Amino acid sequence: MSARSRWVILGIALLAQIAAVSAMFGVPFVLPELRDAYGLTTPQAGALAGLPGAGLLVTLLGWGVLIDRYGERLMMTVNLLLTAFFLVMLRVADGPIGVGALLAFVGASAGPLNAASGRLVLGWFAEHERGLAMGIRQMAQPLGMGLAAAALPFAAGHWGFTGAMLLPATLCAATAPLVAVLTATPRRTAAESAAPTVAPTASPYRFGTIWRVHGASGLLAVPQFTVLTYALVYLVQEHGWTAPAAGAALACAHIPGAAARLGLGAWSDRVGSRLRPVRTIAAVSGTALLLLSLSPLALPAAGVVLILVCAVLSMSHNGLTFTAVAETAGMAWAGRAMAAQNTIQSLGSMTAPAMMALVIHWFGMNPMFAVAAVFCVAAIAVVPVARR
Numbered sequence: 001m002s003a004r005s006r007w008v009i010l011g012i013a014l015l016a017q018i019a020a021v022s023a024m025f026g027v028p029f030v031l032p033e034l035r036d037a038y039g040l041t042t043p044q045a046g047a048l049a050g051l052p053g054a055g056l057l058v059t060l061l062g063w064g065v066l067i068d069r070y071g072e073r074l075m076m077t078v079n080l081l082l083t084a085f086f087l088v089m090l091r092v093a094d095g096p097i098g099v100g101a102l103l104a105f106v107g108a109s110a111g112p113l114n115a116a117s118g119r120l121v122l123g124w125f126a127e128h129e130r131g132l133a134m135g136i137r138q139m140a141q142p143l144g145m146g147l148a149a150a151a152l153p154f155a156a157g158h159w160g161f162t163g164a165m166l167l168p169a170t171l172c173a174a175t176a177p178l179v180a181v182l183t184a185t186p187r188r189t190a191a192e193s194a195a196p197t198v199a200p201t202a203s204p205y206r207f208g209t210i211w212r213v214h215g216a217s218g219l220l221a222v223p224q225f226t227v228l229t230y231a232l233v234y235l236v237q238e239h240g241w242t243a244p245a246a247g248a249a250l251a252c253a254h255i256p257g258a259a260a261r262l263g264l265g266a267w268s269d270r271v272g273s274r275l276r277p278v279r280t281i282a283a284v285s286g287t288a289l290l291l292l293s294l295s296p297l298a299l300p301a302a303g304v305v306l307i308l309v310c311a312v313l314s315m316s317h318n319g320l321t322f323t324a325v326a327e328t329a330g331m332a333w334a335g336r337a338m339a340a341q342n343t344i345q346s347l348g349s350m351t352a353p354a355m356m357a358l359v360i361h362w363f364g365m366n367p368m369f370a371v372a373a374v375f376c377v378a379a380i381a382v383v384p385v386a387r388r
Contacts, residue, residue: 006124009183010133012175013117014140016076019175020113021144022152023083023106023168024052029148030156030164037161038096048100050350052107057346063112064339068332072120073183075112080176082109087169090162110172115338122326122334123186128269130323135265138319142254142261149251186331204329210337212384213275213328214344217321219379220282221348222355223289223372224314229353231307234365238296239304253311260316265323274324278317279383285313286376293370310369318345 027034027049035045067075086105093099117137125133148168156164204210235246264281268274292306322341329337359368 005184009124010121010136012178012183013120014137014143016080016113016175016179017117017137017140018144018147019080019168019171020083020110021141022148023087023110023165023172024056025145026148026152026165026168027052027103029152030161033156033161033164034099038099040096044096048096048103051100051103052110053346053350055104055107055109056111057343058104059108060111060115060339060343060346061336064115064336067112067116067119067335067339071185072116072123072335073179073185076116076120076183077176077180079109079113079116080172080179083113084169084173084176087165087172090165093162111342112339114342115335118322118326118338119331119334120183120186122323123331127327128272130327131265131268131274131320132262133265134323135262135319138261138265138322139258141318142258142315146251146254204333204337209384210325210328212382213321213325214341216275216278216282216379216382216384217317217325217341218344218348219375219382220278220285220314220317220321221345222352222375223285223310224317225349225352226356226368226372227289227307227310227314230356230360230365230368231311234307235304238365239300249308250311253308254315257312257315260312261319264316265319268320268323273385274320274327275383276385278320278324279380279385281313281317281320282376282379282383285310285317286373286380288313289369289373289376293366293368293373296366 028046031042031045031049034040034048035042038045040048063075063079083106086102086109090099090102093102117140118134121133121137122130151167152164155167159166231250232243232246235241235249236243241249264277268277271277288306288310292303292310295303295306322338325337325341326334356368356371359371
């Protein structure tokens with residue numbers, strides 16, 4: 001394929017991941033319709049909304065093995081079609097148990113697209129341009145969330161819960177033939193474009209570098225999901241905002257968040273390192289979180305600006321750590337390594353809110369941000385800065 005075709009493949013990978021994100025994380029945006037359709041309480045509906053994440057966690061490492069063995073094009077096509085099928089089957093689900101099972105299957109089938117599309121981009125772009133390429137691909141999460149937030153509530157108001165979920169089903173089904181026809185197995189491997197730190201067929205998990213990359217990413221997931229979970233409550237409770245106004249402000253923060261992933265990817269290409277910028281972002285994020293925790297003592301109004309800054313910073317590191325773990329693993333292990341990275345992120349999304357709920361209960365909202373800053377400091381110590 002030509003150099004131009006690489007960018008077509010990148011665009012298709014971005015579209016596939018947007019489809020997966022809208023399928024996996026779209027349910028919270030139609031939670032009232034899900035609750036009313038099956039006579040559930042809000043906590044019960046919320047539990048169903050979390051089942052795609054559970055399905056991802058249970059199956060993702062296994063999918064990573066299949067991605068490495070059978071290639072990205074086949075597995076992405078299969079996963080998109082399965083995701084569309086399970087979303088369509090919601091129309092005939094038998095009560096909350098059937099819906100819950102199908103939502104878990106949605107997570108199990110859509111989740112691997114992150115690792116597969118990342119491996120595809122990794123193979124088609126040389127090391128000196130992967131930061132930018134992966135930064136573009138990592139924009140899928142905020143774009144997919146924004147698309148779901150904009151379209152699904154409107155659709156649910158007209159067609160109900162199952163009707164709304166046909167939108168991500170349609171996007172997945174429409175993207176599958178594009179993946180099957182217009183993408184291809186990369187002609188070169190990571191070993192050909194840059195010498196890896198280990199032999200391509202050796203397990204990178206025999207060495208400490210990849211564990212440190214995973215560890216830094218896991219530590220940074222705590223402040224990321226702390227801010228994402230409690231920012232709206234903070235604006236409402238501490239600053240008297242209405243929930244719709246706070247939600248709109250935080251939705252807008254996804255735009256510079258997506259741009260930050262792109263910019264940091266390009267920066268990492270220029271400086272020849274993925275992880276030195278991660279260390280810088282961790283330091284800046286930790287400082288912002290600490291200032292946020294102290295803002296009531298000096299300038300309370302600054303808390304509004306700081307929480308939005310923290311929201312942008314907290315989501316900006318993902319593209320760099322994702323690229324770093326794939327490059328460290330090499331193409332032979334990239335699918336499994338990126339699946340493991342996704343698993344760590346998912347665990348962070350599940351554990352950080354519960355852990356910080358205890359901090360809020362014992363100490364209050366503002367000290368919670370100082371605790372989150374400690375995880376940024378720990379990440380700085382863990383990041384293996386000698387590795388790209």
